[in-house]
Amino acid sequence: MSNNRAVTYQGPMKVAVQDIAYPTFELQDGPGVNPLNVGRKVPHGAILKVVTTNICGSDQHMVRGRTTAPEGLVLGHEITGEVIETGPGVEFIQVGDICSVPFNIACGRCKNCKEGKTGICLNVNPDRPGSAYGYVDMGGWVGGQAEYVLVPYADWNLLKFPDRDQALEKILDLTMLSDIFPTGYHGAYTAGTTTGSTVYVAGAGPVGLAAAVSAQLLGAAVVIVGDLNEDRLAKARSIGCETVDVSKGDPKDQIEQILGVPEVDCAVDAVGFEARGHGKDASHEAPATVLNSIMDLTAAGGGLGIPGLYVTGDPGAVDDAAKIGSLSIRLGLGWAKSLSFTTGQCPVMKYHRGLMNAILHDKVKIGDAVNATVIGLDQAPKGYAEFDSGVARKYVIDPHNTTGKVSPN
Incomplete structure (x- = not known):
């Protein structure tokens, strides 16, 4: 043996x-x-x-x-x-x-x-x-x-x-x-990335960077990556992405400075359930932040790819609801904008x-x-x-x- x-x-x-x-x-x-x-x-x-x-x-x-x-x-x-x-x-x-x-x-x-x-x-x-x-x-x-x-x-x-x-x-x-490569690709693909798309990727960790590379492979015109970590944002810039530092405020405002409009065609959540708030709330965990943010900044009729992990049991969650994976999602906003969602394992x-x-x-x-x-x-x-x-x-x-x-x- x-x-x-x-x-x-x-x-x-x-x-x-x-x-x-x-x-x-x-x-x-x-x-x-x-x-x-x-x-x-x-x-x-x-x-x-x-x-x-x-x-x-x-x-x-x-x-x-x-x-x-x-x-x-x-x-x-x-x-x-x-x-x-x-x-x-x-x-x-x-x-x-x-x-x-x-x-x-x-x-x-x-x-x-x-x-x-x-x-x-x-x-x-x-x-x-x-x-x-x-x-x-x-x-x-x-x-x-x-x-x-x-x-x-x-x-x-x-x-x-x-x-x-x-x-x-x-x-x-x-x-x-x-x-991570198929998972990032799945996020970009299911969000609807295609030739000429503008894409926002939340999270500059390995899956987020893989999603950004995948969006480029799929023909995106602009890929914008958001994160709190400057070293990770620098890595995103090194592969040809635009970046936003979400600790400085609502990513919509920085996206508008890049694109001229405060929205993108599609977005990817590569963060998951340990998300933090944006702007002055960036030091606090707020697990619904990224999901609500990408619904807000994606244009009506756009798509959201959600390869970021969400769990049904989280003993360290910020509240009792989040401990069982129940988050305060603005589903009404997503419905009103006719957004498509794809979640789950790649x-x-x-x-x-x-x-x-x-x-x-x-x-x-x-x-x-x-x-x-x-x-x-x-x-x-x-x-x-x-x-x-x-x-x-x-x-x-x-x-x-x-x-x-x-x-x-």
């Missing part, structure tokens, strides 16, 4: 690298595993040696203690790896393949999967539609911030890269295919092959756009702490130093 080590949640603002069980083709009991999934056979799965696995803002919500995640939960849903073993039910994926793993687990067999709604698969989470690796209330599939990980329904879920050497050369771009498989091709053919350098920064597995606690401080980086964990970019410190 091989060894395995992983990053685990140990309580608010605490993560640790621990020994965990090496994956097998049966789901074992453990922190966060749904009892109905314990003992589940996975003959259709593959075991991957993790090449890269990224720290996500959604992980950070858990680490901050803002979810009901249990201590000991193995973190990590952004996974790229090399197949080292396949179950007897795997037909096409082969040992040695380098693959991207969509963060949302899907069976490929249910009604939703067959309709392309892989973010809300009906068969992988006994509690509700939709699942993900290493995430609270998502069925208990073990996370991928580890040396090795099990991927179920491998023939369906895994995106094989066509050339191993090319994949490793472009790994800091390709690692973003597991989540169906990664809808987009990842096309975005892979854009990377492989040098149409986009998403790793540079989000400032991909490689660290080792033992450096993960430090990476979490720095990411929480708001640095303009996307941390990429390389457990085996496959990239050759892990520093000794």
Whole structure:
């Protein structure tokens, strides 16, 4: 039996690298595993040696203690790896393949999967539609911030890269295919971004920057990114975006200075439930702020893409309503303006092959756009702490130093 080590949640603002069980083709009991999934056979799965696995803002919500995640939960849903073993039910994926793993687990067999709604698969989470690796209330599939990980329904879920050497050369771009690049693209696409659009992206973290890059790919004329963090805004400007500092007031006023009108064609919420107020209220958490703001500043008939995370359980929320995900949304405003809304997990498989091709053919350098920064597995606690401080980086964990970019410190 091989060894395995992983990053685990140990309580608010605490993560640790621990020994965990090496994956097998049966789901074992453990922190966060749904009892109905314990003992589940996975003959259709593959075991991957993790090449890269990224720290996500959604992980950070858990680490901050803002979810009901249990201590000991193995973190990590952004996974790229090399197949080292396949179950007897795997037909096409082969040992040695380098693959991207969509963060949302899907069976490929249910009604939703067959309709392309892989973010809300009906068969992988006994509690509700939709699942993900290493995430609270998502069925208990073990996370991928580890040396090795099990991927179920491998023939369906895994995106094989066509050339191993090319994949490793472009790994800091390709690692973003597991989540943030498709998620950002989903936000821009579902908002209705097209040739000549004016687009506002709320949030200059990695997903927001991915949404901004995606809006540019989709042909936007102007992409405006709003945030409170000047380092992140500077990164947005470096990739050709206009920016607004929402700590200085209503973003509509700054948008008007850029466009001549105080509205955009479409908008993306890449912030989620830990949003802060704008202007003089920027120091306070106000979870409905971004949703209400983008409804206000989007033109009538426009679209809103909402990939930012909203949860049904938030023990650290500012009020009792927000603790169960109930927010004071100006739905009447959205209705009056005939705005369209798209929320929920990104169906990664809808987009990842096309975005892979854009990377492989040098149409986009998403790793540079989000400032991909490689660290080792033992450096993960430090990476979490720095990411929480708001640095303009996307941390990429390389457990085996496959990239050759892990520093000794």
